[in-house]
Amino acid sequence: MNALQTAATGMAAQDLHVQVISNNIANMATTGYKRQRAEFADLLYEHVRRIGTQSSDQGNILPVGIDLGSGVKTVGTPRIMTQGSLTQTGNAFDLAITGEGFFKIQLPDGTFSYTRDGSFMLDGTGRMVTPQGYVVQPTITVPQNATGFTVNQQGQVSVIPVGSTTPTTLGQLIITRFINQAGLLSTGDNLFQETPASGQPQDGLGGTNGAGTIQQASLEQSNVDSVTEISDLIAAQRAYEMNAKVVTAADQMLSALIALQR
Amino acid sequence: MDNAFLVSMSRQVALERQLDIVSNNIANLNTAGFKATSAVFSEYMASSARENDFAPADAPVHFVIDRTAYRNFSQGPVQQTGNPLDVAINGDAFLSVQTPAGERFTRAGTLQINAAGQLVTPEGAIVNGDNGPIIFQTTDRSISISADGRISVLEGLTNVESLRGKLRLVTFARPQQLQSEGSNLFSAPAGTAGQPATAAVSVIQGAVEGSNVNGVAEMTRMIEINRTYSMIANLMQTQSDPKNLDTLSALPS
Numbered sequence: 295m296n297a298l299q300t301a302a303t304g305m306a307a308q309d310l311h312v313q314v315i316s317n318n319i320a321n322m323a324t325t326g327y328k329r330q331r332a333e334f335a336d337l338l339y340e341h342v343r344r345i346g347t348q349s350s351d352q353g354n355i356l357p358v359g360i361d362l363g364s365g366v367k368t369v370g371t372p373r374i375m376t377q378g379s380l381t382q383t384g385n386a387f388d389l390a391i392t393g394e395g396f397f398k399i400q401l402p403d404g405t406f407s408y409t410r411d412g413s414f415m416l417d418g419t420g421r422m423v424t425p426q427g428y429v430v431q432p433t434i435t436v437p438q439n440a441t442g443f444t445v446n447q448q449g450q451v452s453v454i455p456v457g458s459t460t461p462t463t464l465g466q467l468i469i470t471r472f473i474n475q476a477g478l479l480s481t482g483d484n485l486f487q488e489t490p491a492s493g494q495p496q497d498g499l500g501g502t503n504g505a506g507t508i509q510q511a512s513l514e515q516s517n518v519d520s521v522t523e524i525s526d527l528i529a530a531q532r533a534y535e536m537n538a539k540v541v542t543a544a545d546q547m548l549s550a551l552i553a554l555q556r
Numbered sequence: 557m558d559n560a561f562l563v564s565m566s567r568q569v570a571l572e573r574q575l576d577i578v579s580n581n582i583a584n585l586n587t588a589g590f591k592a593t594s595a596v597f598s599e600y601m602a603s604s605a606r607e608n609d610f611a612p613a614d615a616p617v618h619f620v621i622d623r624t625a626y627r628n629f630s631q632g633p634v635q636q637t638g639n640p641l642d643v644a645i646n647g648d649a650f651l652s653v654q655t656p657a658g659e660r661f662t663r664a665g666t667l668q669i670n671a672a673g674q675l676v677t678p679e680g681a682i683v684n685g686d687n688g689p690i691i692f693q694t695t696d697r698s699i700s701i702s703a704d705g706r707i708s709v710l711e712g713l714t715n716v717e718s719l720r721g722k723l724r725l726v727t728f729a730r731p732q733q734l735q736s737e738g739s740n741l742f743s744a745p746a747g748t749a750g751q752p753a754t755a756a757v758s759v760i761q762g763a764v765e766g767s768n769v770n771g772v773a774e775m776t777r778m779i780e781i782n783r784t785y786s787m788i789a790n791l792m793q794t795q796s797d798p799k800n801l802d803t804l805s806a807l808p809s
């Protein structure tokens with residue numbers, strides 16, 4: 295009886311579905327988090343009676359056949375890269391991107407990662423860094439005692455140095471775009487890495503070539519929608535229960551079969 | 557073995573297969589674009605030796621055979637996702653995708669963009685447009701898909717819409733002849749060429765067509781299969797019970 299195995303694939307898929315949903319719900323308040331969605335597809339079919347085969351020598355064709363499916367598989371858990379809502383924080387070092395693109399971050403090993411989480415701060419030497427201490431690209435060093443830290447929509451960073459009244463430009467933040475954002479590898483800490491699926495990073499400036507613009511003193515919230523997640527959770531749980539019932543039914547049928555033998 | 561036993565067995569085998577179909581439907585309760593399958597049974601008359609010339613003719617033996625399993629191609633529920641690359645098809649049509657094995661058809665509209673900028677399915681099959689694959693440029697933003705399947709974007713800084721292609725929507729006169737391939741794909745056997753979809757078919761952006769499996773109906777069908785199976789198992793047991801044979805032999809002669 296294949297039903298046992300088929301139902302088991304269904305239970306495994308719904309188990310994974312709940313896992314994805316629970317991660318989304320757990321990250322509801324994570325800055326710059328993008329929700330994931332489990333996507334499923336049906337498994338191979340056993341063609342017991344193949345459609346279109348001849349049913350007689352007179353050339354009659356079977357209009358329909360018997361296709362026995364063998365369950366479900368998970369094809370992916372892509373991230374849904376829609377815009378999260380912005381909240382005003384009043385902190386000058388909090389940056390949010392409206393539109394497409396990522397901040398470019400250099401990891402300690404010299405490689406680059408990308409993030410939508412713009413809750414930056416300054417380290418001991420005045421460099422702009424992420425909460426983990428990774429340097430935002432290009433390196434922007436804020437001089438001591440400078441005031442009036444400003445980031446404009448294109449990403450130009452300027453401050454008013456001590457003893458001056460005119461702002462000086464410190465540099466221009468890079469906004470990186472990918473042709474396939476869903477193909478980025480999530481490495482935790484709100485960071486993403488380039489993969490062969492994401493395509494080459496396209497470094498650019500805010501507001502140019504399709505990149506989004508930067509909003510200072512704001513943070514992008516996660517794009518998790520609680521109503522969607524909870525209704526998905528209910529659907530996944532019910533589907534899991536139904537698959538479990540199929541296992542029970544197949545089991546009862548097998549035991550009825552075994553009872554025949556005395 | 558007597559005929560009653562064999563007839564019961566034919567039903568058991570058919571029921572097992574029906575449960576396989578029901579379990580596949582339930583396993584795909586959350587699969588985008590999945591279409592439920594139902595089994596059809598028919599009575600199969602055995603052409604065994606029998607004598608019809610006696611006054612009360614021998615009754616022919618009727619077996620059960622599962623003749624076909626057909627797909628229910630009705631519309632599944634359309635779920636809003638807000639993802640610009642999700643499309644749900646409203647009407648009798650399929651998206652055409654190119655796999656290494658040839659052209660395939662799907663109702664699962666959870667699309668992605670690959671590293672080359674092409675519109676693909678989650679398994680990497682390229683979505684066919686009316687004029688070849690739909691390819692996005694690196695500077696494209698704000699993808700919008702119109703009801704007739706036209707895909708347009710805003711290029712770079714401009715606010716001018718440029719067309720990137722039109723989804724190839726295919727209708728089949730007899731969708732029952734489509735062969736399930738797994739991975740949400742159907743293949744069209746030779747001689748069942750699809751036609752371009754009519755204007756009545758529309759594409760909904762930001763939504764996905766869910767599975768059209770009806771959980772309640774499948775559960776009741778499963779209970780029914782389960783009960784019938786046990787009932788027939790009981791029947792077989794009664795038939796083979798030696799006590800019945802004893803009763804028969806104890807009949808006064």
